[in-house]
Amino acid sequence: MSNSTDTPAFSFFRNKRPNKTSQFAVIGLGRFGRALCETLHKAGYEVLGTDVDEKRVSDISAAGLVAHAVVLDSTDPNALKEAGIFEFDTVIVAIGNYLQESIITTLNLKEANVGHIVAKASSDVHAKLLQKVGADRVVLPEYEAGCALAQTLTRPGILDRFDLDPLHSVVEMKVPESFHGRTILELRLRSDYGLNVLAVGQSQNFDINPKPDRKLVAGDMLVVIGNTQDIDRLPL
Structure with missing residues (x-):
C-alpha cells in the first residue's frame, strides 16, 4: 500500500503502532523520494536525503523537507559510510528508474548490515533482483497506486487496506448505513463473513476489541481482519 500523503486512512494503525524507527535515509530525490522525505519530515522523523544530482539536493534542502541533505554517489560504499547512512534505522x-545504481546501492547497504532496507522497483524483474541482493521490502509504487485507486473507485467505503498475505487483509472502513444502530453480534460478522472486529470508533477514540453488544454508528470507522474475499462481500 502505500500512500505518500497524510490522510485519515488507517488512522487507527498510525495512532497505535509502536514508534521504533526514528531516523530515515532516503537515497534518490526524484518525485518518489522527495514525497517520502516530505511525509516523513512532516510526521516528525529525522530524515537524511541524498542524491547524485546537486540541484535536487539543493532544492529539497531549501524547501526544508529534510533535516540534512547531501550530494553523493550511492554506488560508492565509502561515500555512504562517510555520510553516516549505514547508521540509520531504515x-x-x-x-x-536506474536499475544498476539501485541494485549496487542496495547491495552496499546489505553488506554494511543496515537494519532495514526498503527499495523502489520499476518492474517485476527489478523487484526480484532487489530481493536477491538483500532488500527487506520492495515497493512498486505505480502498481500499488493503481491497485489502491481501483479499490477506492469500486469500494469507496474502504478507507485503507493492509494485506497480510495474498489471502488475508486488515481493512479500515466506514460503518455503512445498513449497519447503523445494530450490534456486532446482530450483524453476525464472524459467523456469516468469517471476520473479526479489531476496533470501532473515531480516529482519536477507538474502542479496541469491542464487545459483541457494541452498537455501530454510520460514518464511524470499523477495523476488521479476515479473508480478503469475505471482506469484499461486506455491504458498503
Missing part, C-alpha cells in the same frame, strides 16, 4: 533506495 534506508530507502528510491532510485528505481
